[in-house]
Amino acid sequence: MSKDLLLNLLLILTPIFVYQVFQMERVSTKKPHLDQWLIGLLYGIACDLCMVFPIAFGEDFLWDLRWVPFLIAVLYGGWRSGLVAALLLLGYRLYLGGGISFYSVVVCLLIVFTCTMLIRRRYLSYNRSQKVLCSLGLSLTTFLFMMASIWYVFDAKSQVEYLVGRGCAFYWMYAGLYMFAMTFSVLLIENLMESARMREEIRKSEKLNIISDLAASIAHEVRNPLTVVRGFIQLAQSTMDEDNRRYMRTAISELDRAEFIISDYLNFAKPELEHLERVNIAVEVRNIVTFMTSYATMQAVELTLDVEDTLYVFVDKVKFKQVIINLVKNSVEAIRQGGRIEVRAHRNGDCVQVTVIDNGEGMTAEQVERLGKPFYSTKEKGTGLGLMVTFRIVEAMSGTLTFESEKGRGTQATITVPFATKKDNFKRRNHDAGDESSHDE
Ligand code: ADP
Ligand code: MG
Numbered sequence: 001m002s003k004d005l006l007l008n009l010l011l012i013l014t015p016i017f018v019y020q021v022f023q024m025e026r027v028s029t030k031k032p033h034l035d036q037w038l039i040g041l042l043y044g045i046a047c048d049l050c051m052v053f054p055i056a057f058g059e060d061f062l063w064d065l066r067w068v069p070f071l072i073a074v075l076y077g078g079w080r081s082g083l084v085a086a087l088l089l090l091g092y093r094l095y096l097g098g099g100i101s102f103y104s105v106v107v108c109l110l111i112v113f114t115c116t117m118l119i120r121r122r123y124l125s126y127n128r129s130q131k132v133l134c135s136l137g138l139s140l141t142t143f144l145f146m147m148a149s150i151w152y153v154f155d156a157k158s159q160v161e162y163l164v165g166r167g168c169a170f171y172w173m174y175a176g177l178y179m180f181a182m183t184f185s186v187l188l189i190e191n192l193m194e195s196a197r198m199r200e201e202i203r204k205s206e207k208l209n210i211i212s213d214l215a216a217s218i219a220h221e222v223r224n225p226l227t228v229v230r231g232f233i234q235l236a237q238s239t240m241d242e243d244n245r246r247y248m249r250t251a252i253s254e255l256d257r258a259e260f261i262i263s264d265y266l267n268f269a270k271p272e273l274e275h276l277e278r279v280n281i282a283v284e285v286r287n288i289v290t291f292m293t294s295y296a297t298m299q300a301v302e303l304t305l306d307v308e309d310t311l312y313v314f315v316d317k318v319k320f321k322q323v324i325i326n327l328v329k330n331s332v333e334a335i336r337q338g339g340r341i342e343v344r345a346h347r348n349g350d351c352v353q354v355t356v357i358d359n360g361e362g363m364t365a366e367q368v369e370r371l372g373k374p375f376y377s378t379k380e381k382g383t384g385l386g387l388m389v390t391f392r393i394v395e396a397m398s399g400t401l402t403f404e405s406e407k408g409r410g411t412q413a414t415i416t417v418p419f420a421t422k423k424d425n426f427k428r429r430n431h432d433a434g435d436e437s438s439h440d441e
Contacts, residue, residue: 004055005177008065011049012181015042015069016188039077040084043069047089051096061166063174067112067142068181074116075123075135076189082113100156104149112142128190132183139182143175211374219262226262230255261383275316278425282311285345285354288324296341301332307345311352312420314428319393326386327356327413333379334360334411351416359410368403 019042046069054062070089074082086109093105116138123134154163230252237248289305296303324343331341335358344355363371370376372391377384394401399417 001055001057004053007053008050008055009181009184011046011053012065012068012072012185013188015039015046015072016185016192018042020192033080036077036080037084040073040081041088043073043077043081044085044088047085048092051089051092057166057170065178065181067146068139068178068185070109071112071116071135071138071142071182072185072189074113075120075138078120079117082117086113101153104153108145108149111145115141128187131186131190135182135186136179139178140175143178147171223259223262226255226259230259261385275318276314277317278312278420278428279315279317279320280310281313281315281320281352281354282307282309282345284317284320285311285324285343288321289328289343292325292328296328296332299332299335300337301335301339301341303328304340304342305344306342308347311345311347313352313397313417314420314424315397315417316393320397323390323393323415324354324356326390327415330386331356331358331360331411331413334358334362336361347419348416350419352419354415354417355412357410357412362407362409362411363403363405364407368405371403 019039022038047066050064050066050069054064056062066089070082070085073085090102090106090109093102119134119138123131126134151160151163154160233248233252233255237245240248285307286305289303293303328341328343332339335341339359341356341358344353344357346353367378372387373384374388375384376387391401394415394417397417399415402414402416403411404414405411
């Protein structure tokens, strides 16, 4: 029996690794639907193989862990995977024999499928320990449903004594194995997903580093000659007639635009925060919003503010200002007519959250995914560097920047940074002082 059991467990774990092999080549998948069908296929096969190699208990009682791969397929792949796995599972079960026992499997499957789909969204938002607890509960519930359907079938055939005869210990073990197999798979999947995410993160930051090195070297070299050209054009203007002056003004405004792009670039290349200090960003946010109100009004946008009074954070004031300006500017640009932007800043536990909400054109999920990539812009005059810089600065403040958006409805950008207590400030100062003294030595 233990051999069969180990084989069943192995069959359940195999799809995880097979999927990993496929997945490795393309970490950020472009075709999620294809992935879901693939998950369904792999776990459906696992369901079938569990039935092909069942676990024998005693002379004639066969059981297996087929519901575990099915549950995983639905949980991680959604209805598409669930559908494929269900078809494969039922197909093979029908091949084994129809009749009442087949129908009981169908009913059980429908119930399990529906329940799992209902909790799926919530499940995916859980953290790891919550997921483990949830999968324990889910596998136990499934086990109970399955037992109920088996009981029903045996009852119909008046063979309940046979089931009772297996003894309590057997059922405990059966349920335990379901829960074990399920939890073990979930833990394994979570770990693999975590490491895939990390790989992706590393890849991204490597790319960014290359760009920022390039940026620093080129941008700096280009900026100086530009300034010189601009100066000479200005000088030459005084000796020109009106027509030529107009051309020169255009030339200067284009030069200014180039200069503007380059400073965005340089900012990106040097996102280190130079003057980190404990700042009450409530004051900063108020100032920035006041200063941007006229800009917003010019575009017929109403800018409102909802800020708590004391929000201490370690930031570089200048860079922080730039972050808020970038976000508000994007929101203004996303609004066609008669829009509203709200800037909120609140404390949330150990963090401070600054949110910029607009009712502009919004973005699709793919667009949100691309935010922060260099040169991604949908605007005619956009540089596609604003958010790239913004992301880098927020990262350097040990914070996170997230976007929620719906096409046609609006966008919400949320910055989350750790709150800085007085004690933190004290520690930091001592730490810096310690650093300096160690440099002196
Ligand atoms: P730019 O503003 O120069 O285009 P950004 O990096 O600031 O570059 O923004 C990149 C793109 O992200 C924009 O072109 C726009 O399509 C999209 N975007 C950013 N913020 C918003 C927003 N609040 N609403 C809708 N789209 C936005
Ligand atoms: Mg912008």
